[in-house]
Amino acid sequence: MRPSDVVKIVNCHAAGEVGDVIVGGIEAPPGETIREQARWVATDQGLRDYVLNEPRGGVFRHVNLLVPPIDPRADAGWIVMEPEDTPLMSGSNSMCVATVLLETGRIRMIEPETIVRLEAPGGLVEILATCRDGRVVEVRTFNLPSFTARLDAYVEVSGLGTVQVDVAFGGDSFAIVDAHKLGFGLDPSEALDLARVGIAITNAANEQIGFVHPEKDWSHISFCQIAAPLFVEDGVPISLNAVAIQPGKIDRSPCGTGCSARMAVLSARGLLRVGDRMIGRSIIGGRFDCKIEEDVDVAGLRAIIPSIAGRAWITGTQEHRLDETDPWPRGYRLTDTWPQKQ
Numbered sequence: 001m002r003p004s005d006v007v008k009i010v011n012c013h014a015a016g017e018v019g020d021v022i023v024g025g026i027e028a029p030p031g032e033t034i035r036e037q038a039r040w041v042a043t044d045q046g047l048r049d050y051v052l053n054e055p056r057g058g059v060f061r062h063v064n065l066l067v068p069p070i071d072p073r074a075d076a077g078w079i080v081m082e083p084e085d086t087p088l089m090s091g092s093n094s095m096c097v098a099t100v101l102l103e104t105g106r107i108r109m110i111e112p113e114t115i116v117r118l119e120a121p122g123g124l125v126e127i128l129a130t131c132r133d134g135r136v137v138e139v140r141t142f143n144l145p146s147f148t149a150r151l152d153a154y155v156e157v158s159g160l161g162t163v164q165v166d167v168a169f170g171g172d173s174f175a176i177v178d179a180h181k182l183g184f185g186l187d188p189s190e191a192l193d194l195a196r197v198g199i200a201i202t203n204a205a206n207e208q209i210g211f212v213h214p215e216k217d218w219s220h221i222s223f224c225q226i227a228a229p230l231f232v233e234d235g236v237p238i239s240l241n242a243v244a245i246q247p248g249k250i251d252r253s254p255c256g257t258g259c260s261a262r263m264a265v266l267s268a269r270g271l272l273r274v275g276d277r278m279i280g281r282s283i284i285g286g287r288f289d290c291k292i293e294e295d296v297d298v299a300g301l302r303a304i305i306p307s308i309a310g311r312a313w314i315t316g317t318q319e320h321r322l323d324e325t326d327p328w329p330r331g332y333r334l335t336d337t338w339p340q341k342q
């Protein structure tokens with residue numbers, strides 16, 4: 001960052017998970033594809049440090065960079081910056097980006113429904129935004145093909161013993177474990193323990209099982225989803241879950257990619273099929289309304305196209321700037337609030 005740069009941001013959250021959006025002041029990174037641009041952002045780390053580190057950011061923050069699309073079908077390109085990762089796709093962040101684009105007039109809002117096509121690093125995702133009185137009241141994201149990589153695998157986790165996991169991809173990669181078997185009721189008071197246990201399971205699953213996407217350059221497990229057994233309310237299965245995000249925080253939202261991964265597992269187990277709904281619920285009471293839209297094939301693997309619907313709310317605007325005398329131009333992280341990555 002140069003002292004002359006002013007970075008304009010619209011602050012937003014989806015179901016409680018922060019997904020701020022950079023709307024001005026940063027040029028598109030080098031790269032022929034959005035994925036290459038995202039890799040450049042991840043390798044360079046400069047922008048990530050500037051917006052995610054203190055004093056501008058914090059471990060709770062995700063920041064989305066809008067870039068010109070490369071795919072001619074897309075309305076906008078978009079790169080997600082999570083605390084440690086620069087992923088292929090994110091559900092809560094897609095809702096924030098679509099809401100900011102429409103509510104700030106960067107894409108023309110058509111009521112009652114607007115279709116927005118976003119080019120994420122993992123590919124094109126279509127969004128159906130329900131709009132009323134100039135506001136986006138629901139964002140339904142049609143996610144990347146989602147599939148199960150392993151069912152009923154076992155990992156040894158220090159301090160926990162043997163833990164049964166399913167591994168699945170839902171736009172990002174997950175080890176999914178049973179909350180009750182680990183002694184969690186998924187109450188907000190458990191957040192710190194959920195984060196620590198989730199990160200320990202993610203790390204063990206990466207060491208002992210791993211994950212390789214058959215078509216995309218993504219070869220690790222990003223998250224652990226600690227999920228309660230499904231229960232039914234008003235005829236719809238509810239997936240209460242806590243997703244541990246590196247380096248150790250809990251997703252405040254029900255995690256759109258996580259709900260997609262869980263639906264892929266439920267589909268592989270024959271428990272959900274095309275047309276079935278599932279409601280994702282987070283430990284703070286956030287809700288995503290999810291559905292299996294289609295069965296598809298990914299490199300010979302059985303997969304689904306899930307959709308995830310939720311709402312995002314704009315909370316403000318910011319202009320970040322860098323004073324030339326600031327001794328911490330890239331900010332800083334301290335382990336009192338930003339856990340050490342294991």
Ligand SMILES: O=C(O)[C@H]1NCC[C@@H]1O
Nearest residue numbers: 090091092255256257258
């Ligand atoms: O909804 C999601 O998919 C996400 N929320 C934050 C971390 C994940 O990308």
